[in-house]
Amino acid sequence: MHVSTCSGRHGRRLVAGLAAAVTAAATAVAVPSAHTPARAADTVTCGSSAAVFAVTSTGTLRHYPVTAPGTSTSVYQGSTTIGVSGWTTFGKVLAGPNHRVYGINSSGLARYRWLGSGSNWELVDGKQAWRISTGFTEYASGTLKNKITVDEIGDFYTVDAAGRLNWHRFDEAAKTWAFTDRTLDTGWDQYDLIVAAGVGVLYARRPDGTLHRYRFDPVSQRWIDRARQVGTGWQMFTKGVFSAGGDTLWGIRADGILNQYRLREDTWAWAVHRTTANTGWGGFLNVTATTDTCKLTASHTPARPSTPTRTNTAVAVLQAPASGTALGTVEYAYTDNTGRLLHGRQNPDSFSSVQWAGAPGLEAYTGVPALVADSGSRIRVVAHVDSSDVRSLDQKQPGLPDWHPSLDLGGRMLSEPAVARLSDASLVVVASDGAGALWFRRQDGTTGDLRAWERLGTTTGLTGTPVLTALGDRSAAVLVRDAAGTLHVATYRDGTLGAWSSLGGTGFTDTPSVVLRPGPRLMVFARHTDGTVQVRSQASDGTWPGAWTPVGGGAVAVGSPSAVLNPVSGTVSVFVRDAQGTIQHSYETTAGGSTWREWQTASTGEVYVSDPTAFAFTNSNGAQIAYVVRTSAAVRVYQAQDPGTLGAARSTGVTAGFSQQDLPQPDQG
DSSP: OOOOOOOOHHHHHHHHHHTOOBOOOGGGOOOOGGGOOOOOOOOEEEOSEEEEEEEOTTSOEEEEEEESTTSTTOEEOOOEEEEOSOGGGOSEEEEOSTTEEEEEETTEEEEEEBOSSTTOBOOBTTBSOEEEESOOGGGSSGGGTTSEEEOTTSOEEEEOTTOOEEEEEEETTTTEEEEEEEEEESOGGGOSEEEEOSTTEEEEEOTTSOEEEEEEETTTTEEEEEEEEEESOGGGOTTOEEOOBTTEEEEEOTTSOEEEEEEOTTTOOEEEEEEEESSSSTTOSEEEEOTTSEEEOOOOOOOOOOOOOOSSOOOEEEEOOOBTTBOOOEEEEEEOTTSOEEEEEEETTEEEEEEEEEOSSSOOEEEEEEEEEOTTSOEEEEEEETTSOEEEEEBSSTTSSOBOOOEEOOOOBSSOOEEEEOTTSOEEEEEEBTTSOEEEEEBSTTTSOBOOBEEOSSOOOEEEEEEEEEOSTTEEEEEEEETTSOEEEEEEETTEEOOOEEOOOSOEEEEEEEEEETTTEEEEEEEETTSOEEEEEOOTTSOOOSOOEESSSSOOBSSOOEEEEOTTTOOEEEEEEBTTSOEEEEEBSSTTOSOBOOOEEOSOSSOOOSOOEEEEEEETTEEEEEEEEEOSSOEEEEEESOGGGTTTTOOSOTTTTEEEEOOOOOOOO
């Protein structure tokens, strides 16, 4: 492909046509008044000139400078040809920031960058055309041609044939893709065109002409705004829609008329709405513009809450799904006091088989990680890092100590993440931000990505780590605490949250523990500031009769309780750490009853610095219960000697039916 500079008859005719402005069609845009907030300051700034690029039917690439872009007085200057041949080889041409121009054909995606004057093009390895991908070929023509766009910072957004909105980023310095095909959302097959108009700002058009605006924050990976309808009548632009950034849009009608718009994000009113020309634009094969000429100055990236590395945190534990006749391994994960994320795996018949390994990467983790098995029985660890973001690690193959690199999920969350595998085997992650609002990421199907963070409900002021408990019908119970120490529960299903039910009382602290009984019925255990562990149970009709009642008698707890349903006896056992660093145990006298045994020590003479985590698992001898806890230098597991008669013949011995298991210890680092 060759480039040169010249002016031509077509360019002069088009500029003359641009001077003949007419009134814009009133049906082009309609803004619902329900979305219009109080008027504030305009949040856009534009450079003095935008570069519009147009591909002619003869294969030339023309440049049209537009002065005062983003205003109703913008003027198109005389055009020049900056590419004399070959541009028809690209079925799709689109521009990016800083005069980058991308062409897509059957060979993939090529990147060019015009240097802004004459015939000067940047050379990469001695070439103007830099083939940065052999993919994206489906966007060169057909129904997907209008479903690719580049934003102000050069990120690509695409809608694939399945209707997934995917996010891609090319690292020019490293000459490689930082990531590709990260699914942010689904259901975008309802749109026939997308165009970026700012960092993460996406406009999407339906075939009926309605126009919808989205704003994605790529730093926190949150949806700031979704599917806001901002216009109607946009089906008239059959020859394309493009943007110079900053919520500017240009649309080309079939008759060659070019309309210009700019939306104000602060008022949802169209600050610019005019027809700029009545001829000339319909003959171009592709029209596009630099995407960083106009910029939105209002940042929606949330501030990072303070999430320093916590010390002496509890250990997460999960038994992996069985594979054929092989029992599932017991999986452990915790963050140590230096910020390392450590993972352990053991044969359920042998605690001495535990193998520990640090998570790949250099991130400093904090808090209690979450463990879950995906639809392919691969273990996934979702954990908080000290930057306030969330990261996810997943196994390459079930049962093997080999992990994919950790995946940055963004978030800027104050709480640790909670994760659940729903009844359809898909995953959902929930966390709360610095304002105490809940956010979630749900999986695309059962094998796809965790989509971008979405706001879950409208409640703010929540504190602590949310607790997720999977129910049936793709739902999960979400348990949270407010600033007064009152616990609330609601049902999540398919991206929405039902009404909150208050469990009453105040003064509860730390992270509660939830047991799911058949029914399904929830039992919630929480520590009160007076040192008692209290329980409240759900009825089979979903209500919460009665009030909080104490477990075990006496005020012993200093940390978060952990409860587990004994799979042999059907009773619930509760474990908690006391002020002396010993582990105390209480349990129901009868399954589903309301009477609890007094607390009894369930550990040896060591001092434990973390809260216990109770769990049930299956080995060759059948169903078992145990708990895992940390000293200042070791990880300990205590297993019930006989889960079927646990506590029935209790002595005054300190172990109360639990035996400490010997297991290898992780490297202290």
